[in-house]
Amino acid sequence: MAARTFSSIGTTTKKERLILNDRIDCRAVLIFISEYPYAGYYGTTVPDKDEPKSMFLVTDTNYDDEKVIRAIQSVKSHFKHFFDAVPGTIKFLNYNMGMIRFRNISCKQIPELIKAFKDEGIKFMSHHNFHPFDGIIRVTKYFNTEEVEEGILIDIDNPDHAYLHIERKLTWETFESIYRDVRNNMTGFTFDAALATMYNERGVLDFIRIYDEKRSVEKLRTLYKKFKDIMARH
Numbered sequence: 403m404a405a406r407t408f409s410s411i412g413t414t415t416k417k418e419r420l421i422l423n424d425r426i427d428c429r430a431v432l433i434f435i436s437e438y439p440y441a442g443y444y445g446t447t448v449p450d451k452d453e454p455k456s457m458f459l460v461t462d463t464n465y466d467d468e469k470v471i472r473a474i475q476s477v478k479s480h481f482k483h484f485f486d487a488v489p490g491t492i493k494f495l496n497y498n499m500g501m502i503r504f505r506n507i508s509c510k511q512i513p514e515l516i517k518a519f520k521d522e523g524i525k526f527m528s529h530h531n532f533h534p535f536d537g538i539i540r541v542t543k544y545f546n547t548e549e550v551e552e553g554i555l556i557d558i559d560n561p562d563h564a565y566l567h568i569e570r571k572l573t574w575e576t577f578e579s580i581y582r583d584v585r586n587n588m589t590g591f592t593f594d595a596a597l598a599t600m601y602n603e604r605g606v607l608d609f610i611r612i613y614d615e616k617r618s619v620e621k622l623r624t625l626y627k628k629f630k631d632i633m634a635r636h
Contacts, residue, residue: 408547408555408600414611415540415574416596420492422532423457423509431516431526432460434492434501437534457504457512458492458539462525464500465489467542473522474502481518483511490541499527503541538574545600554622555609564617565598565609566626568633572597572608576636583632584625593617593625 419437435454461470470489478485485507492499502524507515516526547555547565557563572580574597581595594613599606610629612622 406549407558408545408549408602410545410600410602410607411542412545412598412600412607413540413542414596414598415538416611417536417574417578418539419534420458420532420537421534422529423454430529431512432529432532433512434458434460434532434537453508455505457507457509458490458501459504459512459516460492460527461500461502462527464491464498465524470502470524471542473519473524476522477515477518481515483507483515485511485515488541488543490539492537492539494535494537503539545598547600550619551623554619554626556617556622562613562615562617564612564614564622565600566612566622566629568608568610568629570608571606572633577610580629580632580636584628587632588625588628591621591625593621 418439420434421437423433423435435457439455467489474487474489486505488503490501490503492501502519504512504515519526545565546558548558549555553567555565555567557565577597584595585591592614596611596613598609598611600609601607612625614621
């Protein structure tokens with residue numbers, strides 16, 4: 403990654419405690435929100451906001467990413483409200499549910515948005531009751547980053563996000579263990595972490611995604627060293 407700017411499509415993967423979204427009037431569609439968004443950063447003290455940061459609308463089947471992305475592109479061309487959306491999956495127990503993650507959209511606009519996506523051939527799973535559960539959220543998205551130091555990228559479009567390049571693929575279980583060890587061996591650092599992948603001309607690049615509203619290159623440098631030190635022991 404010689405260039406200081408680096409753009410790529412890729413994925414992020416994170417475990418979330420998911421609950422039903424009880425703020426939506428439309429009960430025809432299964433919609434989850436995260437009970438504790440960015441739990442590594444906020445803990446269980448959820449910021450007081452009128453709208454959830456993300457909403458996960460479960461589709462009736464696992465549509466391929468291109469179909470969902472084309473539907474998003476088409477809906478954005480005429481929908482009167484701004485929104486951000488990406489395709490993804492929710493994995494828990496033996497289930498692997500397709501979904502679309504929506505951000506920057508009001509709950510009251512969701513029924514109209516659902517209709518717009520149905521017109522594009524995207525159908526959604528009917529609402530039914532779920533107890534809170536831990537699910538692995540994986541989304542496909544576009545990254546626009548700048549490399550500020552070797553292996554340390556900051557997100558140009560999302561100022562709270564940064565990415566630490568790692569040399570090998572980690573399973574979610576191994577990553578959770580490493581993440582826990584890093585947190586237990588650092589004081590004065592508040593951050594949330596997830597896994598990410600991007601692509602260059604050589605293939606897949608693996609990253610740890612850092613969420614920190616008070617990020618700095620110095621803090622990222624310290625975190626990067628700690629992650630690498632602990633990864634070497636796993």
